[in-house]
Amino acid sequence: MNEKKFMNPYLAGFFLGLILLATIYITGRGLGASGAVKSVYTAAVESILPGYTANALYYQEYSKEHPGNPLKNWLVFEVIGVVIGAFISGLVSNRLKFKLEHSPKSTAKIRIAGALIGGFLFGFGAQLGRGCTSGAALSGMAVLSTGGLITMAAIFGGAYLFAYFFRKLWI
Amino acid sequence: MGPLVPEVIGNELNFIVALFIGIAFGFILEQAGFSTSKKLVGLFYGYDFTVLRVFFTAGITAMIGVIALGHWGLLDISLVYINPTFLWSALAGGFIMGLGFVIGGFCPGTSVCAAAIGKIDAMIFVAGSFLGVMLFAEGYPLFEKLYLSESWGNVRVFESLGMSQSLFAFLLVLVAVGAFWATTFIEKKVNGSFNPEFKPVRIYYGLTAVAVIAALLMFALPDRKQKLLDMVNSGEYSGTENVKMMTPDELAFRIMDDDKNIQIFDFRSKKDFDSLSLPKSRNYTLENLFEKDADKFLSLKNKKNIFIADDEQNAGKAAVLAVKLGFTDIYLLQGGLDRFKKDIIYFKNPGNAVTQREKDEYRFRTKASVVIPEMISVYKEKQKSAGENKPKRIVGGC
Numbered sequence: 001m002n003e004k005k006f007m008n009p010y011l012a013g014f015f016l017g018l019i020l021l022a023t024i025y026i027t028g029r030g031l032g033a034s035g036a037v038k039s040v041y042t043a044a045v046e047s048i049l050p051g052y053t054a055n056a057l058y059y060q061e062y063s064k065e066h067p068g069n070p071l072k073n074w075l076v077f078e079v080i081g082v083v084i085g086a087f088i089s090g091l092v093s094n095r096l097k098f099k100l101e102h103s104p105k106s107t108a109k110i111r112i113a114g115a116l117i118g119g120f121l122f123g124f125g126a127q128l129g130r131g132c133t134s135g136a137a138l139s140g141m142a143v144l145s146t147g148g149l150i151t152m153a154a155i156f157g158g159a160y161l162f163a164y165f166f167r168k169l170w171i
Numbered sequence: 172m173g174p175l176v177p178e179v180i181g182n183e184l185n186f187i188v189a190l191f192i193g194i195a196f197g198f199i200l201e202q203a204g205f206s207t208s209k210k211l212v213g214l215f216y217g218y219d220f221t222v223l224r225v226f227f228t229a230g231i232t233a234m235i236g237v238i239a240l241g242h243w244g245l246l247d248i249s250l251v252y253i254n255p256t257f258l259w260s261a262l263a264g265g266f267i268m269g270l271g272f273v274i275g276g277f278c279p280g281t282s283v284c285a286a287a288i289g290k291i292d293a294m295i296f297v298a299g300s301f302l303g304v305m306l307f308a309e310g311y312p313l314f315e316k317l318y319l320s321e322s323w324g325n326v327r328v329f330e331s332l333g334m335s336q337s338l339f340a341f342l343l344v345l346v347a348v349g350a351f352w353a354t355t356f357i358e359k360k361v362n363g364s365f366n367p368e369f370k371p372v373r374i375y376y377g378l379t380a381v382a383v384i385a386a387l388l389m390f391a392l393p394d395r396k397q398k399l400l401d402m403v404n405s406g407e408y409s410g411t412e413n414v415k416m417m418t419p420d421e422l423a424f425r426i427m428d429d430d431k432n433i434q435i436f437d438f439r440s441k442k443d444f445d446s447l448s449l450p451k452s453r454n455y456t457l458e459n460l461f462e463k464d465a466d467k468f469l470s471l472k473n474k475k476n477i478f479i480a481d482d483e484q485n486a487g488k489a490a491v492l493a494v495k496l497g498f499t500d501i502y503l504l505q506g507g508l509d510r511f512k513k514d515i516i517y518f519k520n521p522g523n524a525v526t527q528r529e530k531d532e533y534r535f536r537t538k539a540s541v542v543i544p545e546m547i548s549v550y551k552e553k554q555k556s557a558g559e560n561k562p563k564r565i566v567g568g569c
Contacts, residue, residue, distance in 0.1 A: 006210075009224035010351075010378060012203035016225060017232025019195045024237060025245070026188055028174030029252040029567025031196055033280035034300065041304045058311035065566065074567075077186045081193020082200070082280065083287040089201035090288030100291040101208060115208075115292040118275015119282065119299020120306070122268050126279060127307035128318060129264020131254060131568050133278040136261075138226065139567075140254045142233035144339065146323065146331045147256030154265020159272040163215035166273045170212050 004093040020142050029074070030139020034126035036079035038062075043070040103170050114169055129154070172466040173246040174565060197284050206285040208276025208292060215273055217361040220354035227347040235385055238340060242395055244496070247463035252567030256331075258321035275299065325564070337389040344386035348379055396461055399495055403457065403488040414490045417477055417502040419511040420532065423539040425475075426450060426546065434468055438480040438489045439508070449543075450550035452479070460492055469498040476500055482507035515539050 006012075020031055042062055046053045053059035066073060090096040102111035126132040129151045131140070137155060140148010176185050203225045204210045213219025240246035272278060277285060277296045285293030307314065323331070329339035359365045402408050425433050426449065435452035437444055444454040459465055469476055476498070480486035483503055490501045504511060518540040524530040 006204035006221070007199075007202040009203060009221045010228050012199055013225040013228025014232050016196070016199045016203070016229035017236070019192065019199065020229060020233040021236035021240075023192050024233070024251055025173040025175070025240060026180060026192075027176045027185060027567075028250055028565035030254075031192070031280075032568065033278070033283060034304075035568065037279065037297075037300050037304050038308075041301055041308065045308070056309075056311075057315070058308045061311075072186070074185065074189045077189035078193035078196070079283055081190040081195075082197030082283050083193075084190075085194035085197025085199075086201040086206060086284035086287035087197075088194070089198045090206070093202070095201070095206065096288050098289040098291060102292070103209070111292050112295055114274050115276065115295040116299040116302075118271045118273075118277065119296035119301075120303040121271030121299075122275060122277075122279060122296075123271075123300030123303020124307050125264045125267030125269075125271055125303070126300075127264070127304055128260050128314060129268060130257065130260065132268065132280065133226075134280040135568055136254055136265075138230055138233075139252075141230035141343075142237055143248070143251055143253050144234060144327045144329060144336070145254040145256070146326045146328045147258075147261050148254040149328050150256065150258065150261040151254075151265045151268075154262045155268045155272065155278075158266035158269020159215050160269075161266075162270045163212075163273045167216065169274070170209070170276070171216050171218070 003095050017142075020139065024139075024142060027074070030135065030142060031078065032075045032131065032135035032139065033079060033082070034123065034132040035075040035135060036073070037123060038127065039066070039070045039073040039076050046070065105171070106169055110169065114166075125155075172244065172463045173240065174250055174463075176565065178467070196280075197287065200281060200284040201288060205281040206288050206290060206293070208285070208290075211278075211281060212273060212276050217357045220358060223350060223354055227350060231344050231347050231382070234340060234343070235389065238336065238389060244461065244466070247461075247466075249462050250564055252565045253325040253327060254568055256323040256326050257319065258323065260318045260320070263317060271303075340389040341386045344382055344389075348382050351375075351379075399492060400457060402495075403492045406488075408491050411487065411491060413494045413499075413501070414487070415500075415502045416505050417475070418505050419514045420535065420539075422477060422504055422511065423515045423543060424535070427539060427542050432473060433475045433477055434471070435477050435479060436489070437508075438478060438486055443481075447547070448551075449479070450546045455489070457489055457492060460489065460496060465493075465498075469493060474500060475502055477502045477504055479504045479508050479511075481509050516544060 023029070023031055042053070042059065045059070053063075062070070087096070100108055100111060102108055122132065126135075129136055130147070131137075131151065133152075133155060136148045137152035140152060176182070176188075180188060200206070204221055205225070210219055210221055214222045237246065237248070237251075241248045268278070275282075275296050277293055279297075279300055282293045282296040282300070286297055311318075327336075329336045332339065355365065422433075435449050436455045437448055437452045438455055438457070441454060444452075448454070453464075453468070455465065460469075468474075476493070478486040478490045478493070478501060480489070483506060486503050486507060490503050493501050506514075515536060518536040520533050520537055524533050
């Protein structure tokens with residue numbers, strides 16, 4: 001069976017907007033993703049090195065903001081949902097398969113290195129910028145937060161600025 | 172009134188809500204094609220603007236929804252998480268994320284979604300993002316200064332730009348519609364032909380019209396709050412006939428009787444409120460009447476809601492506003508707190524009572540002038556240990 005076509009982007013955007021609106025109406029907060037990585041990381045360090053986290057500044061600030069078990073966090077549950085939802089979508093559209101995707105002009109090795117470095121930069125940047133494309137840019141636009149829109153402009157502006165230098169990876 | 176958390180939906184149930192919201196979020200991201208890095212970076216090389224279309228449509232849909240819900244009094248925006256603004260870390264973090272985007276081909280949300288359907292590059296991206304978080308966490312003392320500098324608080328962009336919310340929303344919709352049009356032509360130039368799905372056909376003229384009309388409606392929406400505030404502040408209003416009066420003696424009696432059916436709303440400044448306020452009274456501003464706290468208390472049935480200020484006139488403004496907002500059982504304290512202080516709290520028997528009624532009244536006031544100040548100081552002590560109990564802005568973000 002062939003993969004199904006993707007949804008019309010305007011329709012998908014409209015649905016995504018309604019999901020975000022419902023999230024704000026019900027919970028008073030927006031969507032997110034990178035925050036879950038932070039929670040899982042913090043939980044891992046806390047269980048491996050319990051004495052260490054009590055003293056390091058970052059973990060003290062974290063537990064001040066999020067008391068209790070770092071895994072009992074709204075975004076962790078939301079991201080578990082994202083995994084389930086994306087899996088269901090892949091299932092109904094015949095897109096479930098293990099695959100390392102890379103441009104025909106590039107190699108698997110380069111793609112692996114690119115994904116690792118890209119993820120590293122995004123993970124770091126999202127901590128510094130207090131949110132990623134979901135938490136800062138999209139949710140920030142919905143509530144018209146100045147900081148969210150500045151982060152959004154910087155993400156997309158930065159990507160356009162650097163795109164030329166990495167064009168060989170994609171085209 | 173939203174947000175429904177924590178009153179209608181408890182903090183535990185909120186986690187289950189998060190799971191279902193995540194399922195919907197992940198499903199739509201995958202259906203939109205965000206599970207492939209080729210489609211995501213297309214935006215930066217001009218061959219596929221799906222990301223821009225989905226992202227901008229979602230953003231303006233949610234934005235218009237938030238403004239509309241706020242206008243109809245269904246959502247208290249003062250409780251919603253507004254991403255705080257820290258100028259330099261937002262810019263630096265954003266640029267680093269942009270670099271990560273063109274190198275890695277994903278962002279955190281889309282990488283999780285792509286990993287879920289088996290994309291190995293996405294799994295590696297997720298692993299990389301753990302390392303990025305690790306660098307930030309372990310090197311935090313180095314980044315702390317940048318992270319916390321130039322803090323502007325929970326500001327909203329139209330405030331920063333000094334324009335009205337409606338104007339900004341309208342302009343943003345125009346920018347989005349313009350971008351939708353322009354990118355179709357960029358795609359044509361890069362790919363050699365129109366994407367058959369996005370040929371400028373009639374349906375897109377229709378969509379554009381809908382978006383522009385929605386944007387124009389923004390001008391009609393958020394004026395309600397300002398209009399009502401202007402109206403009561405100008406003093407040119409009607410509706411006082413729905414406000415009842417309560418005498419200082421009746422209020423004093425109800426306070427001493429510990430009447431559970433009265434709620435006192437004090438519209439003086441915080442400073443005056445802190446120096447002397449009646450037991451169990453709540454300090455409000457006119458703006459507070461639009462918020463969830465007011466909705467929660469003023470909607471309660473079988474309560475007498477007594478509005479007080481120094482004089483009747485100032486409390487009257489608030490009372491009229493509350494009536495206009497649809498609340499009932501609003502009472503004004505006759506003569507305001509000034510007269511309540513004179514007649515009750517600092518009452519001195521002039522000793523010239525003639526009729527029995529006057530004698531009774533003076534006897535009651537003498538007793539009240541002892542009991543009520545006591546109740547005030549007891550309540551104040553209790554409050555001090557209990558702390559502030561108004562609802563706080565929800566903590567969100569990544």
